[in-house]
Amino acid sequence: FPSPQPLSRDQLCALCDLGRQSPCPSVRANVVNSAGSLGSVLAKQPDSAEKLTLIGTFLTEVAGKDAVLWVVAEALDAIFDVFGDGPQVDAVAANIGLVAKLRQISPVFKSRVHKERRSLGEHFPVVDNARVNLTRFIKYKEGC
Numbered sequence: 732f733p734s735p736q737p738l739s740r741d742q743l744c745a746l747c748d749l750g751r752q753s754p755c756p757s758v759r760a761n762v763v764n765s766a767g768s769l770g771s772v773l774a775k776q777p778d779s780a781e782k783l784t785l786i787g788t789f790l791t792e793v794a795g796k797d798a799v800l801w802v803v804a805e806a807l808d809a810i811f812d813v814f815g816d817g818p819q820v821d822a823v824a825a826n827i828g829l830v831a832k833l834r835q836i837s838p839v840f841k842s843r844v845h846k847e848r849r850s851l852g853e854h855f856p857v858v859d860n861a862r863v864n865l866t867r868f869i870k871y872k873e874g875c
Contacts, residue, residue, distance in 0.1 A: 747789040756799040767809025801854035804861035
């Protein structure tokens with residue numbers, strides 16, 4: 732089998748646009764998860780800062796704006812996975828103001844978790860995990 736071709740910038744932008752525009756929460760969550768997986772692979776590759784910037788910007792937009800709380804939680808989890816560790820991701824995170832954006836998102840997210848916790852059903856564990864990890868991730872990144 733030939734090795735897969737790398738995703739082009741235009742293809743990545745099209746994927747992110749789908750994640751922004753789909754009316755279906757499960758489609759948005761799947762795009763978030765795909766972007767997170769791509770970002771985790773790109774984080775280990777040299778010269779991928781441009782694509783990591785697109786992914787980071789997309790994930791922070793979803794985390795800050797999506798109307799469905801569990802989709803927000805999926806975006807936060809993807810951010811934690813992609814931007815957890817490494818000089819390249821640290822540089823991209825600084826460039827897009829990731830920690831400052833997460834600090835803005837945090838109180839709103841926590842308030843929504845409190846208000847919506849009873850209606851989350853099967854999504855509650857993912858949402859609650861993101862709530863706990865958000866504070867930890869911000870503290871970790873501020874210490875870097």
